[in-house]
Amino acid sequence: MHREQILPGSRTIEEWERVLSTASGIDDIGDRMQFLSGHFLDTAYAEATLVGDEETTETFVINLERVDCMTFIEYVEAMRLSASFDEFKGNLRRVRYKSGIVDYSARNHFFSDWRDCNADLIEDITDRVGGARTVGMIKRLNVKMDGSPFLPGIQPFVREIRYISSVSIDPEVIENLEIGCYIGIFADSEGLDVTHTGITVRKDNALYLRHASSRPEYRRVIDQDFREYIAGKPGIVVFRPRRQRS
Numbered sequence: 001m002h003r004e005q006i007l008p009g010s011r012t013i014e015e016w017e018r019v020l021s022t023a024s025g026i027d028d029i030g031d032r033m034q035f036l037s038g039h040f041l042d043t044a045y046a047e048a049t050l051v052g053d054e055e056t057t058e059t060f061v062i063n064l065e066r067v068d069c070m071t072f073i074e075y076v077e078a079m080r081l082s083a084s085f086d087e088f089k090g091n092l093r094r095v096r097y098k099s100g101i102v103d104y105s106a107r108n109h110f111f112s113d114w115r116d117c118n119a120d121l122i123e124d125i126t127d128r129v130g131g132a133r134t135v136g137m138i139k140r141l142n143v144k145m146d147g148s149p150f151l152p153g154i155q156p157f158v159r160e161i162r163y164i165s166s167v168s169i170d171p172e173v174i175e176n177l178e179i180g181c182y183i184g185i186f187a188d189s190e191g192l193d194v195t196h197t198g199i200t201v202r203k204d205n206a207l208y209l210r211h212a213s214s215r216p217e218y219r220r221v222i223d224q225d226f227r228e229y230i231a232g233k234p235g236i237v238v239f240r241p242r243r244q245r246s
Helices: 013-024 029-038 069-080 085-096 111-117 126-133 171-176 226-230
Strands: 003-007 059-063 122-124 134-141 157-165 182-186 194-203 206-213 220-225 235-241
Touching: 013 029, 013 069, 013 085, 029 069, 029 194, 059 085, 069 085, 069 194, 069 206, 111 122, 111 157, 111 182, 111 194, 111 235, 126 134, 126 157, 126 171, 126 235, 206 226, 220 226
Parallel strands: 003 059
Antiparallel strands: 122 235, 134 157, 157 235, 182 194, 182 235, 194 206, 206 220
């Protein structure tokens, strides 16, 4: 039996129960995603909130006090599948770990793991959003330029990453981005698929990226104008939550 650590943050578990119950009644996936992710606005940013590595036994962590860009989207994805906190716990195991097995070696460390290992939950719609603007790159992940791993204990592997270059993101691409899409900022460096993640939301008909920012002036979950944020970045990878059968 794995160990658990649950930190509900500024809300009690009972309050999260009410949030999840309300969200489960929102039929549109994008609206549900925007509603749920909005409950994380201003949540503090922190790296390394998960417990487990090559030498440390994995603990199943739910830390709603502090998030990084990956745990933020993990929590939102698990919540959008859940009508109660117990369901959320089960779905988080399903989202975070391959086959739901709580183990460091089974953790979905990379954004693109969602595409390959959570295909029942997530689809890669980068080509659909970008059309002919979309390009692919074969990458060897988890290997730094000097040959050392980003994540010790995890074997390197090869994967194609499809992305839309930022210079190709025009009004048509913006229009194709629905609310509630998961965005990965494509990594043009070796060994990584993306360098950051977030969720698309709309306010006053404008597209924003809701994300856990590590920048010193923010260090919290914020909304930023999508076009402004993406400018100067290498490109984007776009995933979409799949509708689940009742």
